[in-house]
Amino acid sequence: MLWNVDLTLVDFTIITREAYAEAFRRVIGRPMVRPAPAMGRPESEIIFETLAINGVVAEDGHLPRFAEALTAAFAARRDRLAKEGRAMLGALDALxxxxxxxxxxxxVLTGSLKDNAVLKLAAFGFDRYLDVEIGGYGEEVYPKATLLQVAQGRAARKYGHAFSAADTVLIGDSVRDVQAARIGGASMIAVASGRSTAGELSQAGADVVLPDLSDPAEVVAAVTRLTGPPAA
Incomplete structure (x- = not known):
């Protein structure tokens, strides 16, 4: 079971924007005009686009330096996470x-950098229900669909079970999450808690679309149906 993090389980939009602005200033030496939209993409992709739309020609060292600065900027705000962020409706009960x-x-399967994702989850106690060591994260320069397969491989090595589309479920809030599930080999439960509408998520090919995570029994029923034996 792989969970997207931002806008599926938690929302730290304001703090993330601040951290991006600080990281940009540290690495580039001038203020950032605007960040690239996340739209369910890995952090590596967002960083490169942020550089481009702010008139920076990307160089080989930009990604690791920006990722390091972004991690430091987010860690510096860790005491504000629980107060200024929010847990998405029903997320803890669903977990x-x-x-x-x-x-x-x-x-988790998230576009966030691993250290930042762990801080986000820990802010509301979500990390105790998740094996964060086997997840897929945004510093890995792969499309999200490939990160899904990376996570399956890590889980197989740790738990001794080869995970496939038949027993892997992704829960996320964006069309990009749905696309990752379709390409990477997983069933998809889409939650219309982010910036994609229920109609967009359904049209993209989600197996199940929920308005939010407020009904844990509904989430469990969807997971059970998607991973159970095929109907006769």
Missing amino acids: KAVARIDGVVQS
Whole structure:
């Protein structure tokens, strides 16, 4: 079970924008005019586009330097996360409910850098229900669909089970998440809690579309149906 983080489980939009502005200033030496929109993409892609739209020609060292600066800027704000961020409606109860499904392993598939994702999850106690070591993260320069397969491989090595489309479920809020599931080999539960509408998520090919995570029984039912034996 792979969870997207931002706008699926948590929302730290304001703090993330501040951290991007600080990282840009540290690396480039001048203020950032505007960041690139996230839209469910890995951080590496967002960083390169942020540089481009702010008139910076990307060089080989920009990505690691920006990622390091972004991690430091976010860590410097860790004491503000629980107060100024928010847990998405029903997220904690949904994580708890899915954790009770026999044999389930929960992790994340996120565009966020790993250190930042862990801080976001820990701010609301979500990390205790997730094996963050086997997830896919934004510093890995792969499309999100490939990150899904990377996470499956990490889970297989740790738990001794080869995960496939038949027993992998992604929960996310963006069309890009749906596309990653379709390409990468997973069932998809889309939650219309982000910037993609329920109609857009359904049209993109989500197996299940929920308005939010407020009904944990509904989430569990969807996971069980998608990973259970095929109907006769």
